[in-house]
Amino acid sequence: MNEREELQKGAVVAGRSPDSWRAGLSRFVTIIPHTRNLGLEVEEASPPWVRMRLPWRDELLGDVDHGLVHGGVLTMLLDTVCGSAVLCGLPSPEVCPTLDLRVDHYRPALAGQPIMAEARVLRVTGAMVFTEGTLWQDPQRPIARGIGNFVRLGPRNTPPGFAEALFGEADHA
Amino acid sequence: MPEGFHDVAWLARTRDQGDVSAWLERLPYARHIGVSASRDAAGDGLVFRLEPHEHNVGNILLPALHGGVVAAFMETAGTLDLMFSAREPRLPRIVDFSIDYLRTARVVPTYARCQLLREGRRLANVQVTAWQEAEDQPVATARLHLVLAAPEPSDA
Numbered sequence: 397m398n399e400r401e402e403l404q405k406g407a408v409v410a411g412r413s414p415d416s417w418r419a420g421l422s423r424f425v426t427i428i429p430h431t432r433n434l435g436l437e438v439e440e441a442s443p444p445w446v447r448m449r450l451p452w453r454d455e456l457l458g459d460v461d462h463g464l465v466h467g468g469v470l471t472m473l474l475d476t477v478c479g480s481a482v483l484c485g486l487p488s489p490e491v492c493p494t495l496d497l498r499v500d501h502y503r504p505a506l507a508g509q510p511i512m513a514e515a516r517v518l519r520v521t522g523a524m525v526f527t528e529g530t531l532w533q534d535p536q537r538p539i540a541r542g543i544g545n546f547v548r549l550g551p552r553n554t555p556p557g558f559a560e561a562l563f564g565e566a567d568h569a
Numbered sequence: 570m571p572e573g574f575h576d577v578a579w580l581a582r583t584r585d586q587g588d589v590s591a592w593l594e595r596l597p598y599a600r601h602i603g604v605s606a607s608r609d610a611a612g613d614g615l616v617f618r619l620e621p622h623e624h625n626v627g628n629i630l631l632p633a634l635h636g637g638v639v640a641a642f643m644e645t646a647g648t649l650d651l652m653f654s655a656r657e658p659r660l661p662r663i664v665d666f667s668i669d670y671l672r673t674a675r676v677v678p679t680y681a682r683c684q685l686l687r688e689g690r691r692l693a694n695v696q697v698t699a700w701q702e703a704e705d706q707p708v709a710t711a712r713l714h715l716v717l718a719a720p721e722p723s724d725a
Binding site: 428429454457459460461462465468469471473475496497498499 | 599624628635638662668
């Protein structure tokens, strides 16, 4: 892709309002079967930052007796929220698989309450996108922190019309 | 509380019986994504399996399993494997978790095997390898640090 095409593709993204990003990322997590099934919601997006909300449901439990959330839910949520931050942190959305993810579990998440997930892009290079995310139920008491690194497959490996589809616009590609 | 992870007698009994399914029954999210375990035919450990449920998909274009679901599967496997192979029945709590994604996890059954690299008095390090068609072509490797808590006595 030459520079001009890159700029034109970037125009799909440039000047998007936070509301437009919130709608686009909502579409993204609704297309993903696992997060659609769990009812994950995008609350706010301010590129390259995003906040999501996972409503409570009993399937999230890991310790039934003490009413604690399964640790794997937290890892899954961090992967999702960091990966969504990646989409809004690039010049134009690209398909970026997770290379690795590291999660620190600060305290258990409690049953019956939604879990909030925030993530932002820290750095974009030609090959990589570096992110960090945090989960909480009480904003003063983080549950877990994640560091996720994502690989840029580049515009060539991103399906035509990917950005347009994200923003729910007609795909003329 | 007659049964459950916090009851030492129940934990010891299910462990002696190798009844990992009794543990999985008490882990709703692990059941939701479809984790099961069986005795390793080749050794004395466990092999874990993740069902390729439609609701485990993370990328519909490829299609591929959700990387976070694969991580949750491996975290579950590592924790249960430690409960099974630790010197005594104890309930572990995850401190941190790290996963490297090596290949796309397609929407087919995924397997995992664990190795307890270190079991100290308070901390354990468990390594987990996940694969699909061939064990020598892993889709991901992961490692966990866990704190080993003594279970509460039955009369607690």
